Amino acid sequence: MKSTVTLAVLLITTGANAQTAASWGFNSTLSGSPGSNISATAASLGSSIVSNAFNGSTEFYGQDGWPTGAVDLNAYLQFSVSPSSGYTLVLNNVAMTIRRSNTGSPSGAGPNNWTLRSSLDGYTADLATNSMTFNYATFTVSLPAAFQNLTGAVSFRLYGFNTTINSGGNSRLVFDNISITGQAVSGVLAEQSITLTARPTTGAVNLRWQSLGISAGADYTLQRSFDGTNFSAIDRQPATDASNYQYSDISLPASGKVFYRVLAEQQAGVSVISSTSVVNIGQQAAATAIRSVAASAGAIRTLLHLAEGGTYRAERLVYRWQARLPSDDQRAGR
Structure with missing residues (x-):
């Protein structure tokens, strides 16, 4: 191992005993089941999704409109929670049991990837992202510090993207269960x-x-x-x-x-x-290095090659140099 990028971290305060703050079972209803002193909205689809339906009263899907490339900000499933007056939300994680459609030949149609975002930053940053298949899988997303001590509502949006459709298939993202672990506590x-x-x-x-x-x-x-x-x-x-x-x-x-x-x-x-x-x-040592240093007009400038995006802190750099005195030949004009 020759070099790395390390991310510093902040705090997360989580609720006790893995309580369920809210859940959506999609059993013939989009309504959520909230925990004590919590309210949950009904799940809803973004405007890009053309149609939706329940399948056998045990699962729900959104059909067509999922993008073939990157995330479409209007192609999502949204669900929200909020604390009762005088309470604070402490949210630990979001667990989602999802799949793409198993239709088509060969089987599999719909989004190949998903990402989860929230209203806390205007749905701009990924809380987590992963791939999925036409078989159900449960993905658990740990929530960062911003989801502790929430005094107001928070909404999550689950985006599907990178869609492919095999012959005869239906472009669907299918939901079996979504739950949020956490609780509402009195005060802060x-x-x-x-x-x-x-x-x-x-x-x-x-x-x-x-x-x-x-x-x-x-x-x-x-x-x-x-x-x-x-x-x-x-x-x-x-x-x-x-x-x-x-x-x-x-x-x-x-x-x-x-x-x-x-x-x-x-x-x-x-x-x-x-x-x-x-x-x-296992990155190469040269992956993060000073590429050049230039001094002019009382300032020092440098170019850095960084191996990966992230937040970096520049420590004070001290440079020492000495004037090069002319040689005897130079002084003599030779």
């Missing part, structure tokens, strides 16, 4: 956070995390994923009076992305989870 939660940093070394990734507002008696679980969706525990540590923790991961692939996050489970039943840090394994 106290601030709690975990900040995770992942730094690569030769043959390992060194992980450090800092906690805020998490009391002794909690347990930290460091989790790792190779696809950004399915995480498994690789280390557990008890919380102490210290706020800094570390672990070195040496079980790494030869190349590819590795995703990390930390979960703190507290005795009071409230959990806290960090956002996800992403590390690229």
Whole structure:
């Protein structure tokens, strides 16, 4: 492993005991079933989707209008939740059991890919994206810090895109069940956070995390994923009076992305989870480097080649140079 890009993370405060904030079963109705002190809107399709129907009273589909290329901002399924007055929403994740149509020859028609976005940023950033087939699969999307302590409504839009239609097939995105894990709590939660940093070394990734507002008696679980969706525990540590923790991961692939996050489970039943840090394994050292440095008019300018998009911090750079004195031959005019 020669270089990487590491994403710093912020806090997530999650609800306890994996409660269901709301669910949509699509059993002959688009209405949602909310949890205590939560309201849920009926699911709806965007204006680009031509038609829709229930299939056998156990699933629902939107047909035609799914784009063959990139995301169409009007081709989606939308569902929303909001807290009752005096309550705060604490949302952990969204789980979606979906597929494309199994019609056509060979079987399979409709969107090959999906992405989930939310109203918190005007549906601009992907919370998660993945591929799908004509067989049902359940995708679970962990929600970041912005979904903690919500005092108002939030809407999600599930977009289907990259559509293909085999001979005789129907362009459909089919929904069997969608659920949001979380709860409504009275008032506003106290601030709690975990900040995770992942730094690569030769043959390992060194992980450090800092906690805020998490009391002794909690347990930290460091989790790792190779696809950004399915995480498994690789280390557990008890919380102490210290706020800094570390672990070195040496079980790494030869190349590819590795995703990390930390979960703190507290005795009071409230959990806290960090956002996800992403590390690229096996990139060339030259992938992130200073390409040139130029000094003029009292300023220094440099061009950087960065291996991957992200947020970077420029530390202060100190350059030393000395004037080149003329040689004896130069002074003599030779």
